[in-house]
Amino acid sequence: xxxxxxxxxxxxxxxxxxxxxxxxxxxxxxxxxxxxxxxxxxxxxxxxxxxxxxxxxxxxxxxxxxxxxxxxxxxxxxxxxxxxxxxxxxxxxxxxxxxxxxxxxxxxxxxxxxxxxxxxxxxxxxxxxxxxxxxxxxxxxxxxxxxxxxxxxxxxxxxxxxxxxxxxxxxxxxxxxxxxxxxxxxxxxxxxxxxxxxxxxxxxxxxxxxxxxxxxxxxxxxxxxxxxxxxxxxxxxxxxxxxxxxxxxxxxxxxxxxxxxxxxxxxxxxxxxxxxxxxxxxxxxxxxxxxxxxxxxxxxxxxxxxxxxxxxxxxxxxxxxxxxxxxxxxxxxxxxxxxxxxxxxxxxxxxxxxxxxxxxxxxxxxxxxxxxxxxxxxxxxxxxxxxxxxxxxxxxxxxxxxxxxxxxxxxxxxxxxxxxxxxxxxxxxxxxxxxxxxxxxxxxxxxxxxxxxxxxxxxxxxxxxxxxxxxxxxxxxxxxxxxxxxxxxxxxxxxxxxxxxxxxxxxxxxxxxxxxxxxxxxxxxxxxxxxxxxxxxxxxxxxxxxxxxxxxxxxxxxxxxxxxxxxxxx
RNA sequence: CGGGGAUUGGCUCAGAGGUAGAGCACUCGGUUCGGGACCGAGAAGUCACCGGUUCGAAUCCGGUAUCCCCGACCA
Numbered sequence: 001x002x003x004x005x006x007x008x009x010x011x012x013x014x015x016x017x018x019x020x021x022x023x024x025x026x027x028x029x030x031x032x033x034x035x036x037x038x039x040x041x042x043x044x045x046x047x048x049x050x051x052x053x054x055x056x057x058x059x060x061x062x063x064x065x066x067x068x069x070x071x072x073x074x075x076x077x078x079x080x081x082x083x084x085x086x087x088x089x090x091x092x093x094x095x096x097x098x099x100x101x102x103x104x105x106x107x108x109x110x111x112x113x114x115x116x117x118x119x120x121x122x123x124x125x126x127x128x129x130x131x132x133x134x135x136x137x138x139x140x141x142x143x144x145x146x147x148x149x150x151x152x153x154x155x156x157x158x159x160x161x162x163x164x165x166x167x168x169x170x171x172x173x174x175x176x177x178x179x180x181x182x183x184x185x186x187x188x189x190x191x192x193x194x195x196x197x198x199x200x201x202x203x204x205x206x207x208x209x210x211x212x213x214x215x216x217x218x219x220x221x222x223x224x225x226x227x228x229x230x231x232x233x234x235x236x237x238x239x240x241x242x243x244x245x246x247x248x249x250x251x252x253x254x255x256x257x258x259x260x261x262x263x264x265x266x267x268x269x270x271x272x273x274x275x276x277x278x279x280x281x282x283x284x285x286x287x288x289x290x291x292x293x294x295x296x297x298x299x300x301x302x303x304x305x306x307x308x309x310x311x312x313x314x315x316x317x318x319x320x321x322x323x324x325x326x327x328x329x330x331x332x333x334x335x336x337x338x339x340x341x342x343x344x345x346x347x348x349x350x351x352x353x354x355x356x357x358x359x360x361x362x363x364x365x366x367x368x369x370x371x372x373x374x375x376x377x378x379x380x381x382x383x384x385x386x387x388x389x390x391x392x393x394x395x396x397x398x399x400x401x402x403x404x405x406x407x408x409x410x411x412x413x414x415x416x417x418x419x420x421x422x423x424x425x426x427x428x429x430x431x432x433x434x435x436x437x438x439x440x441x442x443x444x445x446x447x448x449x450x451x452x453x454x455x456x457x458x459x460x461x462x463x464x465x466x467x468x469x470x471x472x473x474x475x476x477x478x479x480x481x482x483x484x485x486x487x488x489x490x491x492x493x494x495x496x497x498x499x500x501x502x503x504x505x506x507x508x509x510x511x512x513x514x515x516x517x518x519x520x521x522x523x524x525x526x527x528x529x530x531x532x533x534x535x536x537x538x539x540x541x542x543x544x545x546x547x548x549x550x551x552x553x554x555x556x557x558x559x560x561x562x563x564x565x566x567x568x569x570x
Numbered sequence: 571c572g573g574g575g576a577u578u579g580g581c582u583c584a585g586a587g588g589u590a591g592a593g594c595a596c597u598c599g600g601u602u603c604g605g606g607a608c609c610g611a612g613a614a615g616u617c618a619c620c621g622g623u624u625c626g627a628a629u630c631c632g633g634u635a636u637c638c639c640c641g642a643c644c645a
Binding site: 010011012013014015016017018019034036037085089090091092093107108109110111138140142143144146151157159200218300402404432434468470471473502503504505506507508509510512521523524525526 | 571576577581582583594595602603604605606607636637638639640641642643644645
């Protein structure tokens with residue numbers, strides 16, 4: 001392709017409302033434009049990247065026997081009502097009415113539609129297993145679209161769904177996907193981890209996410225270098241560092257106006273881990289007192305699984321229920337249900353004395369109070385691995401893919417049944433698996449850039465090579481450029497030729513910004529000696545070669561880049 | 571949904587009661603040509619919207635909308 005004929009609107013300055021590196025670079029390098037919050041236009045370069053990624057997705061999905069189909073974006077409400085999600089999902093679902101005032105919605109995901117299809121088309125165990133997938137638009141009215149293309153209201157998704165006769169089959173399909181996903185993300189040049197995740201609203205018991213480490217990510221996960229334990233912070237378990245038990249005797253200490261752990265800790269000159277933080281929560285049924293150690297944060301989601309929906313009590317409620325003002329609550333002497341983090345089982349602590357301006361020192365859990373013990377703290381860097389006790393790391397990441405074992409959550413309400421060998425009717429066992437191509441692109445940029453711009457992994461770059469004839473008024477330059485362009489193109493190499501009548505500096509800057517991995521520079525000086533420069537975008541290293549050897553050199557490096565794949569050029 | 575910030579030419583921004591500015595980009599002419607050149611000339615904005623205060627509002631006061639950030643939420 002010729003640069004002069006392509007829409008590549010690069011920007012010299014950083015757009016005011018972009019913050020994430022991938023967002024800034026996608027805008028500056030002319031890959032995308034924002035229509036409004038969470039809605040993006042993909043320009044020619046952007047589309048090429050998405051298509052490169054889609055191609056890899058198709059190859060790897062097809063390789064595990066998945067079949068591509070395509071389903072509507074517009075759905076009738078009935079199928080969603082049948083599984084109950086029409087009522088469970090709130091404002092995140094775009095809802096509308098058709099002209100006959102029939103309730104419709106825009107698809108956020110397609111479990112319902114797959115189950116609907118399966119209910120009609122799958123009759124016998126002989127037709128199982130199946131894996132169906134599509135690469136198609138999803139719509140979600142996100143509360144807060146952010147970070148450019150990372151969280152949008154409309155986005156492309158590769159979603160696949162497995163249909164199996166039994167749990168064993170589901171495990172096999174799940175495993176196939178996990179392996180395909182590893183290949184996909186590796187081929188896309190991402191650094192990533194597969195971590196345990198919360199199945200959340202998808203239902204089902206087992207789920208994993210594929211996390212590409214990046215400061216622009218919205219998720220945090222923890223990772224053990226010792227045994228490989230890796231989990232989303234939403235459910236990660238850990239053993240907090242041990243605290244030496246003091247031999248305090250129970251006493252009340254005067255702590256005027258000191259309410260937070262930090263304040264009391266400073267006042268008494270004791271580290272926060274010697275404190276018990278008491279938090280009053282109001283659940284649907286009863287108030288509950290949650291206890292975590294002073295150096296920990298209460299994990300809302302973990303607690304959610306134990307006591308269900310809840311919220312923090314207001315100040316007045318604390319006083320009313322516990323008889324003390326917030327800041328001086330302690331775990332002793334209450335009638336209500338107490339849930340404490342497991343690490344509090346041992347040790348001697350300080351906590352509120354249930355008396356204004358007093359704290360109690362020398363509290364021994366099990367003696368001064370009893371509680372239900374559970375892991376309800378948020379994992380911190382440096383905590384120990386629950387499996388092997390090695391130190392845990394915590395990293396921020398972009399969730400680029402996820403896999404869920406669903407079971408029969410959708411097949412039963414949708415009546416997706418089959419007949420087994422004995423002629424008995426059984427629900428199909430489902431799994432669902434997603435990948436966001438735009439997030440792959442964003443993560444690739446987040447992980448591969450420098451001050452000059454994007455550095456694409458070869459596999460998903462919009463072009464293989466950018467050809468830079470520096471001075472297109474020089475006929476020799478143009479002649480050679482055209483030859484190389486033709487030669488490479490005939491070999492199946494995708495070339496972007498910067499044939500604009502621009503100064504060399506402008507072309508260099510744009511080439512670095514756009515981030516095509518290899519640059520071929522044709523300048524008058526080198527040309528006089530019959531030489532052309534081949535420059536690597538990442539290392540900035542350049543080699544000079546005779547212009548007749550250029551095509552061959554490029555071909556060689558392309559083949560090297562395909563390592564591990566049976567790439568044959570006929 | 572809670573909190574914070576922003577909104578002035580295509581882009582990045584300045585201007586703080588007296589009627590609109592710069593740099594870049596764009597158009598034309600000239601000079602230049604291996605890391606976002608230079609000189610000259612031009613075109614381009616009902617200062618987000620609605621209302622109020624004022625002789626007079628981009629500027630002060632209400633309100634609304636949109637965008638961004640933090641948090642809650644997140645198939």
